[in-house]
Amino acid sequence: MYLTKEEELILAGEYGYPLQKAMEILVALGEIYGANRLIPIKSAQIAGVSYKNLGKAGLEFLRDLAEAGAKVTVYTTLNPAGIGDDEFMEKQREVLEIYRRMGIEATSTCTPYYGANLPKFGDHLAWSESSAVSFANSIIGARTNREGGPSSLAAAIVGKTPNYGLHLDENRKATVRVEVLADVKSFLDYSLLGYHLGTVLGSDVPYITGIKPEKIEYLKEMGAAMAATGSVALYHVEGETPEYRHALVDKVEKITVEREHLMEVREKFSSGWDEIDLILLGCPHASLPEVKEVAELLKMRGRPLRTPLYITASRAVKALADSLGYTEVIERYNGRILPDSCLVVSPIGDWFEGIATNSGKSAFYFSSFGFEVRLDEAEKLIMEAP
């Protein structure tokens, strides 16, 4: 891989330990994946925030790096934090404080594009949250590989990333054509479709036909599920996403999706209300229209929920919901908006046993952790819940 004079000096340690380590990571990844050079990035988004995932090991590394003077050189935001007992929260606060000291905007969300960190078409990024990577690549047409925690941090410190994978035109072309024959209309349908596609596609780049998503949230949901059950980091939707016109080049394999495929997914997550002790919405973090819809549904329901409702959202969206009065309505019906956090990365096994959600991604993770899961539309969950 070609390195500029300055990059060589960084690698040789002339600019100190944190930059040297970060550069070593980028160079090694560049060599492994055959990059020709490093390219500047517009922003970074870092995973490895929840103390549940980081553990002592990660905290120790971050602490050492910050003490050595590590600073990011591009605009950088964080993945959601975890929620746990007092001891956990103390560690969680320390993680956030360390990132803040590195110059990172300590806003912790899987939907940075709803506030602090919105890329534009063609921007090169180093993002790591899988649903945000999918959103940035597919819906915005920005370019990012699915980074790990340490590699996105290294890219943030250097301000560059190795030029390979989804940064290159040739790797953004479709590798499979997906013809959706099922009638896909609602939020739930898109959750189910994403879930199913992830399991059959692995890391393919699908070109999807036969869907016409009414809202951007439907694509967000589909992409998140696809990136959870598989590792799809980029998809194209005919007539919808920004790069679809140039996505189909070679003859690629074709698969079809029928109603049965979606029903098979749905049947996996049909735990009864007697097994559910939490309703969870906002995975990925809810948009303001999604929060507003929940507030309106609760008013239609007209009586408080016995099963508590949590909506996870970015601090930016929560602030808007607070000032527009939606938070107050939600709380009146036994709901809460949890800002900048994520239950998937929280040690909540002692608190809850069964979760009802509208998110295919949440359904996938919580059932893999051994929870009972009910997957349905937000409207159904709110109207039917005890």
Add this chain to the structure above:
Amino acid sequence: MKLKGRRIVGGNAEGRVLLSRKPLSFLGGVDPETGIVIDAESDIRGESIKDRILVFPRGKGSTVGSYVIYQLKKNGVAPKAIIVGEAETIVATGAIIAGIPMVDKIDISKLKNGQRVRVRADEGEVIIVE
């Protein structure tokens, strides 16, 4: 005998091979306090990786695994060197931040458990001593 591969992290080490034929996950797969493999699916479960030349086809699992490698080093229970068939982000990043010599593109079917080997990572070489 000499096996030729590629440098991922430079340095030299000599020790006995601990060989897994299966991909290895560090997060939840290796105890960072003791260096003992705890991954239920691993064929070297129960073995300690401390001071061994750890050999496996490739890494798998969470990217947080890189930090586990760092903590193994700080706790004094890290392997002396890492040899993989194919390097990927998790293990490569872990070896870099922990400063553990690492090579890839080695035909690991040529290596045996317990064998004494010398790793010359800068040259991308593994020398079988016995």
